[in-house]
Amino acid sequence: MTCEFYDKTGCCKHGHNCSRPHPALELSNTLIFEGVCPAIRNVSNILQVNFWNNVYEDLFLRCDEFGFIQDCALSINQNHLFGTFFVQFKNLNDAQKCYETLKNQQYAGKTLKLRFGPMNTLRKGVCIKNLQKRCNDECNYIHQFDARDVAKELFAYNDRWR
Numbered sequence: 001m002t003c004e005f006y007d008k009t010g011c012c013k014h015g016h017n018c019s020r021p022h023p024a025l026e027l028s029n030t031l032i033f034e035g036v037c038p039a040i041r042n043v044s045n046i047l048q049v050n051f052w053n054n055v056y057e058d059l060f061l062r063c064d065e066f067g068f069i070q071d072c073a074l075s076i077n078q079n080h081l082f083g084t085f086f087v088q089f090k091n092l093n094d095a096q097k098c099y100e101t102l103k104n105q106q107y108a109g110k111t112l113k114l115r116f117g118p119m120n121t122l123r124k125g126v127c128i129k130n131l132q133k134r135c136n137d138e139c140n141y142i143h144q145f146d147a148r149d150v151a152k153e154l155f156a157y158n159d160r161w162r
């Protein structure tokens with residue numbers, strides 16, 4: 001049996017030390033950008049939200065040029081999932097092109113840590129309790145940044161690939 005957290009989010013706080021396997025994938029339609037978003041502390045909520053919106057928009061647009069995006073999420077849990085961006089392409093080819101192009105690029109002063117995720121939908125990895133504000137930051141499921149300010153326009157733009 002594989003690790004439930006890895007299966008649903010492509011990430012696990014135990015990493016290589018997990019008692020369950022985390023089989024790496026050579027290709028899938030889901031890409032995981034690990035820890036892209038540096039933690040910024042001691043800033044107001046408004047600044048924090050602006051910052052996350054910018055990161056979301058920026059990464060979305062970098063992925064957008066490769067094809068139709070079905071879903072994406074920026075995780076803001078205060079644990080191993082913090083600042084991890086997930087993108088799910090409709091077509092494997094587009095995910096592959098995105099991976100090949102971006103895998104060694106710099107982002108926020110670091111080389112992107114990019115890999116394919118095992119999940120065929122992001123929805124299963126998103127924490128339902130958090131959507132109802134009944135969870136805590138140590139949760140191992142994705143606490144998705146609410147990107148409604150930018151997402152609608154970005155997805156509308158991406159729709160040209162449909």
Ligand SMILES: [Zn+2]
Binds near residue numbers: 004012014015018
């Ligand atoms: Zn695990």
Ligand SMILES: [Zn+2]
Binds near residue numbers: 127128136139141143
């Ligand atoms: Zn949660």
